[in-house]
Each structure stands twice: as structure tokens, then as C-alpha cells.
């Protein structure tokens with residue numbers, strides 16, 4: 506076992522296992538207080554932001570700090586390939602300033618121009634967008650600019666590769682990383698999306714260790730992934746069918762991933778983010794399962 510450094514690596518968990526922003530009917534019955542109380546009970550100290558979280562930053566901060574939690578990141582949807590730059594910039598500045606007030610250092614962005622991740626009837630593999638040369642340039646230039654805006658506040662822009670978007674495969678991640686400035690644009694490494702896409706997560710963590718500034722830990726159920734491919738399912742149907750689960754409950758061996766992160770001096774958050782139907786997978790039970798697995802495999 507490889508013990509990661511507790512002073513460098515903090516553990517968080519995303520609310521998406523309790524209430525799903527992409528499908529709000531999943532977990533509609535779970536309250537904000539239940540969600541954050543169970544996160545703390547399971548032994549996590551960080552969270553991302555979900556649709557049930559109070560909008561007032563002071564109210565949110567107080568509710569979290571009562572439970573020993575803090576916000577580490579929140580998802581940002583960019584539309585650099587499809588909308589005028591200023592629209593994304595304005596939304597980004599608002600998002601950045603909110604996260605700054607909440608004390609978060611990371612901003613996790615994903616390009617949603619042409620994305621099919623929220624479309625129920627489009628197969629996730631066959632329907633994913635492919636950016637044109639011109640769209641790649643708009644994306645890279647826009648991200649470099651957003652990265653500077655983040656840096657103005659001492660924050661870090663990380664890019665979230667994602668199924669059903671134009672930056673899904675390793676080839677696309679390579680293209681984005683090579684077209685963006687390493688001083689301004691970093692990588693949000695999400696194990697679940699890499700394995701879903703057919704990539705080797707160990708290869709990716711080795712390749713981009715220097716640019717990874719935020720980590721999402723999710724596992725993949727092999728049998729469900731095969732069914733998703735066989736039946737040409739959409740991203741949302743795949744999630745509903747249980748393609749994702751917590752680390753330790755699926756096909757990914759996280760030990761070599763933790764080892765590379767440790768060997769390369771990773772400093773930051775690792776966030777368990779395992780969206781599945783809370784009616785089938787009790788969120789507290791799965792949070793505890795993830796926490797135990799991380800203790801055993803990462804010594805954290």
C-alpha cells in the first residue's frame with residue numbers, strides 16, 4: 506500500500522450521489538442538510554456544490570462549517586465554441602467570485618458547446634461532438650483567458666474532460682493540453698470518465714501529473730458499461746443504469762493511480778464523485794464504502 510501525504514491531499518465528496526443536478530428527479534427526496542451531514546459522518550472534509558445548496562454564500566459556509574466541511578470546487582459550464590466569448594466570461598467571473606468568497610481555490614470547467622451529456626435520446630459514444638479546427642481554437646483561446654481571470658484571484662482553472670463532449674478521449678485531452686497555456690489551464694482528472702471512454706487512467710495520470718490540480722474519483726461497473734455500448738445508451742441512461750459507482754466498487758484499481766499522484770507530489774483535493782440512483786445505492790452507505798477503500802488503498 507502507498508500512503509499518501511495527509512498534509513497535501515484532502516478528501517471531498519460531491520453531492521451528486523444524494524441529488525443529481527443532471528437529473529434532479531434522482532434524489533429529489535434528499536435534503537441539503539441530510540446530504541452534508543452524511544458527508545461529514547462518512548469522514549470527508551470537502552464538498553462541491555449541488556442544486557439544493559443555499560445560494561447565499563454566508564448561509565452555505567455556516568451550514569458546512571458546522572459539520573467541518575468546506576467547498577473545494579464547483580462545476581462551470583463554458584460555451585466557448587458556440588456563444589460569444591463575453592457570455593462565458595461574464596458567467597465565469599460570477600462563478601469565480603462566488604467560489605472565491607466560499608474559500609475555494611479550484612474552478613472545474615467543461616465545454617458544453619455541442620455537448621450531448623444532458624440529452625436523453627442521443628447515444629453517448631456515437632453522438633458525441635467532434636470540434637472543428639476553428640472550434641478548437643476558440644476553446645483554447647477562451648480557456649487561456651478564463652485561466653488568467655482565475656489567476657487574478659489566486660485561483661486555478663482546471664478543465665473537466667467528460668463523456669458526450671468534445672473533450673472526451675485521450676486524443677482530445679492531448680489536443681486541448683497542447684493548445685492551452687500550462688501556466689493558465691490545468692486538468693481535472695476524472696477516473697470514471699476516462700475508463701468510460703476506454704482510456705487507461707494510469708497512462709493519463711502519468712502523462713499529465715504536472716497539470717492535474719483536481720481529482721474526481723469515480724469507479725465504473727464493467728457489466729453496465731458493456732450494456733451501455735451494446736444498447737447504444739445515452740449518458741444519462743448510462744448513469745441511471747448504474748455505470749458509475751464509488752471507488753472500490755467497480756473495475757478500476759486505484760492503487761497505481763494513488764501511487765503516481767503521490768510519487769509526483771500531488772497537492773490538492775481528491776473528490777469522490779459517483780452519481781448513481783440514490784434509491785438503489787444508499788448515498789451514506791456508498792460514501793462510507795468509498796472512505797474505507799481510500800483509507801486502505803491510499804492510507805488517507
Ligand SMILES: O=C1C[C@@H](O)[C@H](O)[C@@H](O)C1=O
Nearest residue numbers: 526527580665695721778
Ligand atoms: O464532474 C462531474 C459533474 C456532473 O454534473 C457530471 O455529469 C459528472 O459526470 C461529472 O463528472
Ligand SMILES: [Co+2]
Nearest residue numbers: 665695721778
Ligand atoms: Co467529474
